[in-house]
Amino acid sequence: xxxxxxxxxxxxxxxxxxxxxxxxxxxxxxxxxxxxxxxxxxxxxxxxxxxxxxxxxxxxxxxxxxxxxxxxxxxxxxxxxxxxxxxxxxxxxxxxxxxxxxxxxxxxxxxxxxxxxxxxxxxxxxxxxxxxxxxxxxxxxxxxxxxxxxxxxxxxxxxxxxxxxxxxxxxxxxxxxxxxxxxxxxxxxxxxxxxxxxxxxxxxxxxxxxxxxxxxxxxxxxxxxxxxxxxxxxxxxxxxxxxxxxxxxxxxxxxxxxxxxxxxxxxxxxxxxxxxxxxxxxxxxxxxxxxxxxxxxxxxxxxxxxxxxxxxxxxxx
Amino acid sequence: xxxxxxxxxxxxxxxxxxxxxxxxxxxxxxxxxxxxxxxxxxxxxxxxxxxxxxxxxxxxxxxxxxxxxxxxxxxxxxxxxxxxxxxxxxxxxxxxxxxxxxxxxxxxxxxxxxxxxxxxxxxxxxxxxxxxxxxxxxxxxxxxxxxxxxxxxxxxxxxxxxxxxxxxxxxxxxxxxxxxxxxxxxxxxxxxxxxxxxxxxxxxxxxxxxxxxx
Numbered sequence: 001x002x003x004x005x006x007x008x009x010x011x012x013x014x015x016x017x018x019x020x021x022x023x024x025x026x027x028x029x030x031x032x033x034x035x036x037x038x039x040x041x042x043x044x045x046x047x048x049x050x051x052x053x054x055x056x057x058x059x060x061x062x063x064x065x066x067x068x069x070x071x072x073x074x075x076x077x078x079x080x081x082x083x084x085x086x087x088x089x090x091x092x093x094x095x096x097x098x099x100x101x102x103x104x105x106x107x108x109x110x111x112x113x114x115x116x117x118x119x120x121x122x123x124x125x126x127x128x129x130x131x132x133x134x135x136x137x138x139x140x141x142x143x144x145x146x147x148x149x150x151x152x153x154x155x156x157x158x159x160x161x162x163x164x165x166x167x168x169x170x171x172x173x174x175x176x177x178x179x180x181x182x183x184x185x186x187x188x189x190x191x192x193x194x195x196x197x198x199x200x201x202x203x204x205x206x207x208x209x210x211x212x213x214x215x216x217x218x219x220x221x222x223x224x225x226x227x228x229x230x231x232x233x234x235x236x237x238x239x240x241x242x243x244x245x246x247x248x249x250x251x252x253x254x255x256x257x258x259x260x261x262x263x264x265x266x267x268x269x270x271x272x273x274x275x276x277x278x279x280x281x282x283x284x285x286x287x288x289x290x291x292x293x294x295x296x297x298x299x300x301x302x303x304x305x306x307x308x309x310x311x312x313x314x315x316x317x
Numbered sequence: 318x319x320x321x322x323x324x325x326x327x328x329x330x331x332x333x334x335x336x337x338x339x340x341x342x343x344x345x346x347x348x349x350x351x352x353x354x355x356x357x358x359x360x361x362x363x364x365x366x367x368x369x370x371x372x373x374x375x376x377x378x379x380x381x382x383x384x385x386x387x388x389x390x391x392x393x394x395x396x397x398x399x400x401x402x403x404x405x406x407x408x409x410x411x412x413x414x415x416x417x418x419x420x421x422x423x424x425x426x427x428x429x430x431x432x433x434x435x436x437x438x439x440x441x442x443x444x445x446x447x448x449x450x451x452x453x454x455x456x457x458x459x460x461x462x463x464x465x466x467x468x469x470x471x472x473x474x475x476x477x478x479x480x481x482x483x484x485x486x487x488x489x490x491x492x493x494x495x496x497x498x499x500x501x502x503x504x505x506x507x508x509x510x511x512x513x514x515x516x517x518x519x520x521x522x523x524x525x526x527x528x529x530x531x
């Protein structure tokens with residue numbers, strides 16, 4: 001089975017301006033893990049059998065209420081360069097949902113996924129490094145908090161529109177919240193439901209320029225001390241509006257040189273007021289695994305233009 | 318001495334076949350090993366599996382869509398009895414789990430010779446489980462966990478077939494049956510260029526190695 005990657009750029013009045021077609025180069029290990037779990041009906045490194053495994057169909061945009069929807073699932077795009085590898089777990093420089101523009105590349109947190117196995121580059125108060133499994137962490141290590149713990153790091157927010165992170169928390173419902181603060185001011189707080197898994201939390205920091213201290217805090221609301229897990233802290237610059245990710249056109253017969261295919265596609269609209277270059281695409285499937293990754297020469301979207309990205313798996317007998 | 322030379326030639330062929338995977342391709346390598354109960358290998362082949370059939374793509378479509386049960390008639394793949402079935406997203410979809418003696422799921426072997434088509438829904442002539450004439454004993458399905466190199470990720474599905482029927486069994490076709498929404502579907506079918514002989518008292522081990530290349 002090979003997968004065709006189709007890239008189509010449209011004007012703001014829906015006229016096709018540019019069309020590119022190439023074979024997708026890389027189903028990643030994430031895809032193989034999901035298929036293995038379903039074939040064997042066995043868990044693998046925290047990944048469990050689920051009716052939703054492999055889902056890429058998704059609603060548009062971003063929702064903090066539905067952790068399995070919006071930009072967290074389906075086709076994603078970015079502005080990074082490099083050669084995809086089977087072990088890739090995310091885009092090199094992901095673009096997130098929204099309308100903001102940043103002229104420069106966003107700064108990144110140092111040691112953002114704690115893969116040093118310690119708190120190098122972070123100030124830590126009470127957190128501990130873990131390397132067990134809770135399914136969606138990026139890489140080997142993550143942080144475990146017990147109630148009033150935090151980590152923090154100073155970062156230049158000038159070219160950063162949003163910060164995201166993976167969060168899992170709360171063995172008892174509604175007794176723990178998770179806070180993000182800038183220079184001591186809380187800008188985001190989420191009450192964690194029991195054993196809740198939030199593969200992508202988004203925090204808007206677009207109001208800030210210059211260097212600021214970002215703190216991630218586990219906060220006890222009531223009851224006993226409770227645990228939460230944090231990993232994969234990312235930054236984003238310019239934004240594109242994510243349409244829904246749809247699955248269409250399952251068909252069989254003699255289709256060019258192959259015998260069967262279906263289409264996964266998504267529109268991305270540039271309402272940032274400036275031009276944005278897209279150089280990579282991929283797919284994220286439930287429960288948050290990066291399953292495909294491709295890079296290509298830049299497609300530049302001027303303000304108002306749309307990019308349609310389609311992945312078309314094809315079988316040939 | 319002659320046997321050692323033949324085995325060396327097979328190893329060389331393995332390398333060529335693995336390189337036959339196209340860049341970006343998701344596919345299977347099919348490894349067939351005939352061995353005596355002592356472990357002595359009498360035949361070993363690795364060939365590229367050629368034929369995902371339509372039910373594989375249909376079940377993948379259902380899972381990618383996360384098709385709810387109310388829309389289960391949205392796609393109706395044919396099960397191994399040639400009956401169109403409404404399928405929806407389910408935790409058991411793509412299961413290839415099968416205990417010893419089970420011939421409705423997992424890796425299946427047969428004697429059919431007709432080349433695969435995308436519309437195949439079962440093996441042409443499946444070999445039944447048993448120790449009687451024309452039968453072979455199906456072992457339990459086992460699975461090797463996923464791994465990745467710099468250019469490839471893969472995992473393995475394995476099943477042993479023991480021949481104690483008193484005469485040789487000749488395996489010509491192989492396939493993978495999987496479950497979706499409680500029904501059984503053919504996902505992969507391969508017909509070998511030449512049959513694999515499994516002499517009486519020997520074991521055929523079949524590995525389907527699913528892999529994706531960059």
